[in-house]
Amino acid sequence: MDFTGKVVVITGGAKGIGKGCAKVFCERKASVAIVDWDAAAGNAARDDLITAGGSAVFIEADISTSEGVKRMVTETLAAFGRINVLVNNAGTHISKNILDQTEEEWDRVQRINLKSYFLCSKYALPELIKTKGSIVNMSSMVGVIGQSKAAAYSATKGGIVAMSKGMALDMAPYGVRVNVVCPGWVQTPLVEDWFNQQPDPEAARNYIYSVHPLGRIATVEEVGKAVAFLAGDDASFVTGVALPVDGAVSLGY
Numbered sequence: 001m002d003f004t005g006k007v008v009v010i011t012g013g014a015k016g017i018g019k020g021c022a023k024v025f026c027e028r029k030a031s032v033a034i035v036d037w038d039a040a041a042g043n044a045a046r047d048d049l050i051t052a053g054g055s056a057v058f059i060e061a062d063i064s065t066s067e068g069v070k071r072m073v074t075e076t077l078a079a080f081g082r083i084n085v086l087v088n089n090a091g092t093h094i095s096k097n098i099l100d101q102t103e104e105e106w107d108r109v110q111r112i113n114l115k116s117y118f119l120c121s122k123y124a125l126p127e128l129i130k131t132k133g134s135i136v137n138m139s140s141m142v143g144v145i146g147q148s149k150a151a152a153y154s155a156t157k158g159g160i161v162a163m164s165k166g167m168a169l170d171m172a173p174y175g176v177r178v179n180v181v182c183p184g185w186v187q188t189p190l191v192e193d194w195f196n197q198q199p200d201p202e203a204a205r206n207y208i209y210s211v212h213p214l215g216r217i218a219t220v221e222e223v224g225k226a227v228a229f230l231a232g233d234d235a236s237f238v239t240g241v242a243l244p245v246d247g248a249v250s251l252g253y
Contacts, residue, residue, distance in 0.1 A: 003030035003146045006229070007080040009072065011035055011063050011120055012090030016188035018139060021087055021227050026054030028228060033076040035059045036090070037068075057154025063090055063116040070122045083127040085231045088117040089138040091156075093135035093190055095197040098146045098151045106152045114155035114163075121167065125176065127224035132175040136227045137164045139182045141246045158181075178238035179222030179230040184246025214247040 005030045009023045013034035013138040014016040026049045034056060035044035036050075042058040049056040057079045076083055091113045092107055098114040117137055128135065142150060143157025161180055185191060185208055198204040207250065209216060226245045229235055 001028055001228055001234060003028045003041075003084075003228075003232065006030045006084040007076065007082050008032050008085040009076055009083055009086060009120075010087040010089055011072075011116065012036060013087075014038050014058075016190055016240045017183065017186055017220050017223050018087070018089040019045050021224040022049060022055075022056065022057060023069040024221055024224030024228050025053065025085075025231075026056060027220065028232075031080045033057050033059055033079065035061055035063060035072050037062050065118055066119055066123070069116075069119040070155050072120065073123050073127065075174065077127070082131055085123055086120060086124045086128060086133070086135045087138070087227055087231070088120050088135065088160075090116055091138065092192065093150070093153045093194060095149045096152075096196055097149050100167075101152060107177040109152040110156055111240070113153065114159050117160060117163065119158065121178075125171070125253045127169075128176050130176045133169075134177040134179070134231050134251070135164075135167070137180045138179070138227075138228050139164075139180045139242065141182050141184045141244060141250045144182060144242070144244075145250055164242070165240050174241060177230075177235070179235070179239060180242040181226050182242050182244045182246065183218060183223050184244070184249045185212070186223055186248040187217055187219055191217070212249045213251070216247070218245065218247060 010018050013022045014036035034064045039060045046056045046058040059075045061072045137160050139160040140157040142154050164178050164180045195205050197203045
């Protein structure tokens with residue numbers, strides 16, 4: 001799958017799944033704009049990609065605000081002149097049940113995980129319409145089947161699936177495809193944070209590994225390959241799809 005001449009914008013691209021996606025797209029000859037609010041991690045991720053022979057820039061922005069998203073679009077166009085693919089991936093998680101969660105915590109998760117997807121799509125779509133591009137939104141199997149102590153996170157991930165299906169219908173007349181990837185457990189800093197928030201982190205880790213039929217959780221590159229498939233020409237008649245990438249863990253959840 002060749003992305004030569006294509007420009008891919010990845011939010012939350014400095015680490016975790018976003019960084020894995022950036023690596024996969026660069027290996028397929030895309031130019032990548034990494035967008036993140038962590039300048040140190042973002043610059044390091046960009047440097048890693050360039051050292052490996054990729055074409056990449058880092059854009060520091062708070063994509064939960066329209067100002068930050070407008071900067072994302074402007075700086076991407078300044079660097080590469082177009083946008084062909086938007087990967088909405090930025091996210092956060094807090095492990096609390098609904099009784100213990102504060103309103104401020106709830107709002108923060110909604111703002112980062114869901115509002116940013118709306119804003120990035122809204123301001124990138126004029127460019128994506130020009131290139132007949134595509135959007136891939138990162139959800140989670142949690143958005144489909146739920147999870148304890150994750151009501152706010154589950155709400156955003158379920159919202160992403162529903163929003164994406166509506167966007168797919170709205171954007172189809174413009175030739176823009178919108179799809180969703182729903183990972184299960186992936187080896188990321190966010191998952192490490194979740195383990196560490198549990199009463200017994202090591203027991204939680206052992207349990208999660210044990211319930212996967214494949215005996216492990218996914219790598220970030222494996223999720224990135226699924227994103228690249230949906231973004232690329234091989235999926236030219238695929239839109240409005242929520243693709244599970246969970247190693248079948250949800251079958252016995």
